[in-house]
Structures are given as structure tokens and as C-alpha cells.
Amino acid sequence: MKLDLNLLRVFDAIYTARNVSRAATxxxxxxxxxxxxLTRLRNLVGDPLFVRAAGGVVPTARAQRMAPAIHEALHALESAVQDSAGFNPAQAERVFRLHMTDIGEDQFLPRLITTARLRAPHTRIETMRVPLDDLGSAMDQGRVDLAFGFLPGLKSMRSAILFQDRYIxxxxxxxxxxxRHGAxxxxxxxxxxxxxxxxxxxxxxxxxxxxxDAAGRVQVTTEHFMALPALIEATDLAVIIPRNIALSFEPRGRYAIIEADLPRREFDVGIxxxxxxxKDPANRWLRGLALELYQET
Structure with a gap:
């Protein structure tokens, strides 16, 4: 079977957009x-790959199995070409994939996207949450370019500290x-x-x-940080969280931040x-941008 690389790009675009018109754009x-x-690719693999659905198309089981390998292969080829040619942010067409939590997206994404759009207008940013056990291999394989946050388990990775934080x-x-107790x-x-x-x-x-020895005082468990403001405002419940997250809530003026000598309360947030x-030029550029925007000096 002879595959045209452009057919794989078509497949990846349709799989991502779930719509042929948006993929064409x-x-x-x-x-x-x-x-x-898409018709040529269907004939080559002997599968419809995508079927019509409300608002566009959905992948078949065969397409679901093919998608991760095709996506990774295209990303690897993009990286190889850009590595040999250097990285010109003003002209580069590149997708950067970042590991971030929900609160990481809230803290880092707005300024990062705004600045990247100005300096590298043809690049795109995608965020994802990779299980920590798989994150190192995902970065080694080029599926994730940078990981943001407090990630002490990534001992085999390179890293740079952005800022120090503490729990309150x-x-x-x-x-x-x-x-009664004050700040x-x-x-x-x-x-x-x-x-x-x-x-x-x-x-x-x-x-x-x-x-x-206060685990018995837990009354509510939530999935994400973003649920906290409404819960705290409406109840007499408290939460132990990083101070920078608390400060992002604080402009609403409805919260009390209490400092306490909690165990292992200080930690480093990094990339x-x-x-x-x-030494990948695109990766180095993105790291430099993150350090410029967020590193405390």
C-alpha cells in the first residue's frame, strides 16, 4: 500500500475537526x-473511516485505532523538519502541546496564548492532561512539548523553576x-x-x-479547583490550596487567606x-517564552 503523506494530513484534520468543511479550512x-x-484514503484502507452525524462526521472504530499513530507521526515529521530548518516564530506553522491541569490553564494560558499569537501567529496551542505515569514517555515521544506545574515525579526530565508557591x-x-484568628x-x-x-x-x-490527623474533617470532595469559589462563598467550609490560586480568586474580595505552618507547604512551580x-529550536523558543512571562526574578 502506497500512502500519500497529504492523505494522512487530511485524515488528521478531519479527525480533529469532526467536520470536512472545517478540516478544509x-x-x-x-x-x-x-x-x-478522504475517498482515496477510504479506498486504500478499505474502511469508510468517517460517517455522517449531526454537525459533521464521526470516526469509525478503524479510524479511532489509526488516529493516535497518524497524529504522532505527523507531529514527529513536523518537529524533524523544523529542527533542520531552525524555528522562525513569525513564519512557523506548528502545534504546541502542553500538559496542564485545569488551574494551570487558568494561570498560564491567557498570557501565553496572547503573546504567542503576536509573535508566532501561525502556531497553535493545545492543552491536555496526561496521567503522571505516562507523562515522561509522552514528552520523550514528542506527544507533549512542555509540562507546567509542580511535578516532582518527573525526575528524568529537564526543568526550570518559574516561581515558588506555598499552601494556605x-x-x-x-x-x-x-x-477569630486573623490572617x-x-x-x-x-x-x-x-x-x-x-x-x-x-x-x-x-x-x-x-x-x-484531620482527615475526618473533610465534608466535600470536588473534582477540580474551579468549583471552589462558589462552594466557599456559600458555606463555612475551608480548603488548603496554593496561595497563587487563592490570589486568583481573591479579586472578587470575598475570601480570607490564612497563613499556617502546614507540612511541606512550600513548593516550586516549573516547566x-x-x-x-x-536543543529543539521550537521547544527552546516556547520554553523561553514561558520563562519570560512567568519566571520570578
Whole structure:
């Protein structure tokens, strides 16, 4: 079977867009040209690959199996070509893939996207959440360009510190506890008088309470940080979270930040990348941009 690389690009674009017209726009081709390419690919593999659905198309089981390998192969080829030619941000056409949590997207994405669009207008940014056990191999394979956050498990990766953070206790501004203790907790015994929220995707929100023998004070567990503002405003619950996240909530003026000598409360937030891409021009450019925007000096 002889495969035209352009047919794989057509497949990847349709799989991503789930719509032939949008795929044509992304590829800067006409819709008939994309449809013709899809027909050729269907004949080559002996499968319809995509079937009509409301608003566009959906992949067949065969297409679902093919998609990850094709996506990774195209990304590897893009990286190889750009590596040999250098990286000119003003002209480069490149998709950068970043590992970020939901709160990472909130903290990092707005400024990163705004600046990248100005300096590298033909690049795109995609975020994803890769299980930590798979993140190192994903970066080695080029499926993830950079990982943002506090990721002590990535010991085999290169990294650079963006800023230091620490955990605090957050609650609503009118909480009786905040009015009684102020902005600094003198003794951690007082923690046992609070009821807490924990965040399933951020283990420290619970492990800190376990270390303080206060796990029994957990009343609510939520999946993500973004649910916290409404929960805290409406209840007398508290949460242990990074101070920078708390500050992102604080402009609403409805929260009390309480400093406390929590166990292992200080940590570094950084960017992480694979040794294999340490000298990759595009990766180096993106790292430099992240350091410029977020590194504390």
C-alpha cells in the first residue's frame, strides 16, 4: 500500500475537526479536494473511516485505532523538519502541546496564548492532561512539548523553576474562624475546628489534613479547583490550596487567606521538558517564552 503523506494530513484534520468543511479550512484547501483525499484514503484502507452525524462526521472504530499513530507521526515529521530548518516564530506553522491541569490553564494560558499569537501567529496551542505515569514517555515521544506545574515525579526530565508557591487555608471572608484568628494561624490545633473541601485532582488538599490527623474533617470532595469559589462563598467550609490560586480568586474580595505552618507547604512551580528535545529550536523558543512571562526574578 502506497500512502500519500497529504492523505494522512487530511485524515488528521478531519479527525480533529469532526467536520470536512472545517478540516478544509484548517488545511487551506477546498472542500472538494479534502473530500477527494478522504475517498482515496477510504479506498486504500478499505474502511469508510468517517460517517455522517449531526454537525459533521464521526470516526469509525478503524479510524479511532489509526488516529493516535497518524497524529504522532505527523507531529514527529513536523518537529524533524523544523529542527533542520531552525524555528522562525513569525513564519512557523506548528502545534504546541502542553500538559496542564485545569488551574494551570487558568494561570498560564491567557498570557501565553496572547503573546504567542503576536509573535508566532501561525502556531497553535493545545492543552491536555496526561496521567503522571505516562507523562515522561509522552514528552520523550514528542506527544507533549512542555509540562507546567509542580511535578516532582518527573525526575528524568529537564526543568526550570518559574516561581515558588506555598499552601494556605482559604475560606469566605466573613467566616467566624477568619474573624477569630486573623490572617495567621498561630497553632495548627485550630485546624481541627474547621470543616474542609478537598480536590480529587490535587492530592495535597487531603494529604495535608491526613498529616494533621484531620482527615475526618473533610465534608466535600470536588473534582477540580474551579468549583471552589462558589462552594466557599456559600458555606463555612475551608480548603488548603496554593496561595497563587487563592490570589486568583481573591479579586472578587470575598475570601480570607490564612497563613499556617502546614507540612511541606512550600513548593516550586516549573516547566518540564524531555532531554531529547532540549536543543529543539521550537521547544527552546516556547520554553523561553514561558520563562519570560512567568519566571520570578
Amino acid at each position: 484548517a488545511l487551506d484547501l477546498t472542500q472538494p479536494a479534502v473530500s477527494q483525499g 487555608i482559604l475560606m469566605r471572608k466573613g467566616h467566624p474562624f477568619a474573624q 495567621r494561624l498561630r497553632t495548627l490545633d485550630a485546624v481541627h475546628t474547621l470543616d474542609f473541601i478537598t480536590v480529587r485532582t490535587h492530592a495535597y488538599t487531603r494529604t495535608a489534613l491526613e498529616a494533621l 518540564h521538558w524531555s532531554h531529547r528535545y532540549d
